[in-house]
Amino acid sequence: MASQFTVLGLAAEADRLQPGLHIVATPIGNLGDITLRALSTLAAADAILAEDKRVTKVLLAHYGITTPILAYHEHNAGEMRPVVLERLAAGQALALVSDAGTPLVSDPGYKLVEAAVAAGHPVTALPGASAVLTGLVLSGLPSDRFFFEGFLPSRSTERRRRLGELAAIPATLVFFEAPHRTPESLADMADILGERPAALARELTKKFETVRRGLLPDLAAAFATEGPPRGEVVLMVGPPGAGAGLTDEAIDSALRAALEGHTQRDAVHLVAAELGLPRKRVYARALRLGEGAPDDEG
Incomplete structure (x- = not known):
């Protein structure tokens, strides 16, 4: 029997999947932000490799997908990689997902892709939601060049040192940050990077999506008073000298x-x-x- 999934209450038949590793982007919040190709792949795969099985089960249940899920995360990656490679060698089609967004961005999936490529297994990617790009295009900052840093160090001394290394990059900087560290990070950014335009995006694609824009010192002062924001955070900071040449x-x-x-x-x-x-x-x-x-x- 062909694999199926459900969209808008209608059953759809999944396309037959070629063997190999399929990297599948999933929604960053709104479950509607998934492609039909991604749903078909998840439904037709022999198994799905997921960071947190509980998170992925919510997505699969929403679309009526019953594919088995295997845990693949930073704590078991070394143990699971040989298992995954063995299944790929046997001709299986496996889908790799992260908890949200595009896999391999701030998660351990790249080591698996590296190993699969080295072993000669087919690897393909299904594009889709990305917190990095969603935050960037909503920021109002230059998007022709950007540098994705991911998470800064949690300690202020190391964080400030890293910000100093990033300061001269002629591009918009994009960061992920934990909500509880956001006020401290903004304060360090304002001190090291100066009066640059910036934007803080939280809960992207969700009901309470919010984008706060302003100069770094102003955002730092605001969150020092308000306290940590709620939800997932993406920070964007404009390039050095932005606007300096304006008449x-x-x-x-x-x-x-x-x-x-x-x-x-x-x-x-x-x-x-x-x-x-x-x-x-x-x-x-x-x-x-x-x-x-x-x-x-x-």
């Missing part, structure tokens, strides 16, 4: 647009964050435009 005319144009719906104080804050400029420079331009009293900024 006064460009700044004035952005200010005029912002002043149509905001006070001078808020307009200065928004434009400085959007263009990645020091607030003092933007405020000076606002004064020249004559759109408010000098003491509005204070």
Whole structure:
């Protein structure tokens, strides 16, 4: 009997799967963010390799998939790799998933792919959801070049040293961070990287998805007061010197647009964050435009 899955209450037949390792991207929050090809692959595979079987069972149950699940995570990877390679050598089709998003990004899957490739087994990837790319495109920061760092060191001394190494990279920086460490990390970023535009995205694709944008010092001050955010966090920081080459005319144009719906104080804050400029420079331009009293900024 052909393998099946369910979409929108309708049964669908899975395509026959070729032997090999199939790397399958899964939703980062919203279960609707999965491709039909991914569902067909998960349904037709001989087994699914998952970080946390409990998490993957929720996804499979939602789509009526009954494929067996094998645990493959950082604690058992060394023991499981030979088992997986043996099954691949026997001609099985195995699907590799992470708890959320695209496998091999901040998880141990790359060692399995490396071993499978070295052994000559077919490896293919099914594109899909990614917290890195979702956060980047929502950030409002330059997306033509970006550098994904993953998680920074948990200790401040090591974290600050690493941030110093990253400071000169001419690209938007993308980080994962644990919610409880986010205020500390933002404080270190503001201190080491300076007044760069940044964005904090939490609970991406979920009901309470939120993106906070602003200059690093302002975000650091806000979360120092508010405390750690809830949910999964992705941090984006603009490249060094972002906005430094902008002309006064460009700044004035952005200010005029912002002043149509905001006070001078808020307009200065928004434009400085959007263009990645020091607030003092933007405020000076606002004064020249004559759109408010000098003491509005204070």
